[in-house]
Amino acid sequence: MSFGLTAFNDNNEVIIxxxxxxxxxxxxxxxxxxxxxxxxxxxxxxxxxYRVSNCAxxxxxxxxxxxxxxxxxxxxxxxxxxxxxxxxxxxxxTPTLYVFADATAINSAENFxxxxxxxxxxxxxxxxxxxxxxxxxxxxxPPSAPRNSFSPPSLDPKYCNSNGNxxxxxxxxxxxxxxxxxTMPAKPMFSYFSLGQAELEASYTASEEECDGASxxxxxxxxxxxxxxxxxxxxxxxxxxxYPNTSTLRSxxxxxxxxxxxxxxxxxxxxxxxxxxxxxxxxxxxxxxETINLAATTCIIGDASRYD
Amino acid sequence: xxxxxxIFDANGVLRFDSTDITWNQVTFYTVAAGGSxxxxxxxLSGKAVAINQIMIDPPLFDRKAVxxxxxxxxxxxxxxxxxxxxxxxxxxxx
Numbered sequence: 001m002s003f004g005l006t007a008f009n010d011n012n013e014v015i016i017x018x019x020x021x022x023x024x025x026x027x028x029x030x031x032x033x034x035x036x037x038x039x040x041x042x043x044x045x046x047x048x049x050y051r052v053s054n055c056a057x058x059x060x061x062x063x064x065x066x067x068x069x070x071x072x073x074x075x076x077x078x079x080x081x082x083x084x085x086x087x088x089x090x091x092x093x094t095p096t097l098y099v100f101a102d103a104t105a106i107n108s109a110e111n112f113x114x115x116x117x118x119x120x121x122x123x124x125x126x127x128x129x130x131x132x133x134x135x136x137x138x139x140x141x142p143p144s145a146p147r148n149s150f151s152p153p154s155l156d157p158k159y160c161n162s163n164g165n166x167x168x169x170x171x172x173x174x175x176x177x178x179x180x181x182x183t184m185p186a187k188p189m190f191s192y193f194s195l196g197q198a199e200l201e202a203s204y205t206a207s208e209e210e211c212d213g214a215s216x217x218x219x220x221x222x223x224x225x226x227x228x229x230x231x232x233x234x235x236x237x238x239x240x241x242x243y244p245n246t247s248t249l250r251s252x253x254x255x256x257x258x259x260x261x262x263x264x265x266x267x268x269x270x271x272x273x274x275x276x277x278x279x280x281x282x283x284x285x286x287x288x289x290e291t292i293n294l295a296a297t298t299c300i301i302g303d304a305s306r307y308d
Numbered sequence: 309x310x311x312x313x314x315i316f317d318a319n320g321v322l323r324f325d326s327t328d329i330t331w332n333q334v335t336f337y338t339v340a341a342g343g344s345x346x347x348x349x350x351x352l353s354g355k356a357v358a359i360n361q362i363m364i365d366p367p368l369f370d371r372k373a374v375x376x377x378x379x380x381x382x383x384x385x386x387x388x389x390x391x392x393x394x395x396x397x398x399x400x401x402x
Contacts, residue, residue: 007313007326008326009312009326009327009328009329010312010326010327011329013329013401013402014332014355014402015324015326015328015329015330015332016324017332019351020332020333020334020351020400021332021333021334022330022332022333023330023331023332023333047368057336058336058395058397060333060360060397073362074363074366075362075363075364075365075366076362076364076395077364077365078364102333110318112317112318113315113317113318113323114315127315127317127323127324128317130323130324131323131324131328131330132330132331133324133328133329133330134329134330134331135329137331137358137401191360193360193361193362193363195361195363195375197366197372197373199369236368236369256368256369257368257369259369284369284370285370286369286370287367287369287370287371287372288372292372292373292374292375293373293374293375295375295377295378297360297361298358298359298360298399300331300358
């Protein structure tokens with residue numbers, strides 16, 4: 001190193017370097033800018049969007065929630081050169097966001113402290129903004145499926161009549177977890193970007209026959225109408241994390257949406273000869289019945305109270 | 309503290325010191341949906357590396373959104389195979 005500054009911690013790790021960029025506290029957000037309506041069934045779900053303003057570079061969000069509350073950052077979008085939207089999936093709770101970014105994102109008129117510059121004259125470290133300090137790091141994988149066992153309950157095969165009811169909810173509520181033993185501060189905050197996606201679905205069918213004539217040995221002699229119904233109930237999930245206590249980090253799935261897709265078809269006949277039919281359909285269909293993006297991602301844990 | 313450094317704010321509150329641990333950001337960039345990226349990042353040498361992949365506009369339920377495959381080999385970071393546009397944030401520690 002021919003110029004600049006490198007500072008090491010007690011573990012001989014570089015914590016300030018004029019060749020890197022420290023992350024610094026930008027803002028604490030307790031209220032989302034917008035939220036979906038949310039629901040309590042299926043384990044609960046609500047999607048929040050937090051808007052970060054006056055941030056000239058990409059924000060790195062941390063979130064704090066109460067024990068057993070489920071959270072994952074599902075998207076970050078650049079609105080304009082200094083504005084970002086952070087999308088957060090929860091099990092119908094409202095977490096607090098602590099947003100960090102490199103020092104080029106923020107400005108201060110304060111004239112006290114230490115600034116370290118990179119070779120391009122941008123700030124690498126600026127003590128006027130609270131630099132990020134972390135407590136632990138854990139590679140986190142989503143469970144292999146949302147549920148330990150998927151045994152769909154009895155639901156109405158006609159017109160998605162059971163969509164969103166208690167049986168649909170209980171049959172699709174995610175219950176499969178992976179726990180990691182880790183030491184956290186009393187008020188932990190987490191940086192975790194959700195990539196895992198999963199969907200579970202089940203199909204139910206029914207059929208009926210109406211005979212206007214006589215039934216001879218089970219066969220209709222005369223005019224007949226045959227009805228067929230099918231309903232496909234589903235729920236869609238994203239990977240999230242929670243912490244049952246400050247010694248356990250949990251990976252699980254949180255429901256993002258649920259719905260049902262139905263079809264109905266009718267065949268008419270007279271004296272054994274088909275005379276036509278009709279069909280109709282409705283509802284929403286999800287992409288596919290599978291679990292993807294199970295590769296481990298990095299979860300960084302810090303002490304939220306340090307930035308309150 | 310008998311050795312190391314401490315940095316205080318104007319009110320005498322400790323902001324950062326040599327007992328702290330952190331991840332430092334090296335760079336961030338975007339990789340397009342269906343695209344790939346390979347780059348050498350010399351700052352990764354000898355350090356623990358965390359690559360954060362953040363989807364920009366993933367679907368709620370109506371599209372299959374495959375994450376990019378991320379691999380780190382020495383100081384080379386390869387990103388490929390995903391169906392979504394993503395931000396990549398490269399962090400190092402050590």
